[in-house]
Amino acid sequence: MQAQEKPTKFGLISSIFAIFISVLWFVYIVILMIYTQREVTSIDVNSAFIAVILVYGGSLFMTVLTFLFTIAGMILSVLSLRKGEPKRFFAIAGFVIHFLLLLPYCIGCLTFFIPLNS
16 A cells, blocks of 8 residues: 655645635625625715725735735745655646736736837
8 A cells, every 4th residue: 555645735835825815806806896886876975985995905905915925825836846745736736826826917017117119
């Protein structure tokens, strides 16, 4: 009989971070959709202020949170791959998902340096 190999701790945590970020974005978008649908029928000054806070503050919060969790997840994936632990699937999957989550931020930074008159 062969011994069961445990998945890497860092790789598993990295994959959990990726799932956690995806679930947070899904919940944020659903809350935003529900709130804006409710606001279409009734306009109030307090409700409009809350909507602005929800859109701008929530987007900023989610952006910073995504960036931090993505960097942490990529570092954990690299640590897991460097240790050479068995079952690297979670580490590789976590790294790929975190790279895809980080890609919009990188493209935004690159387009900042492209001249406008090209």
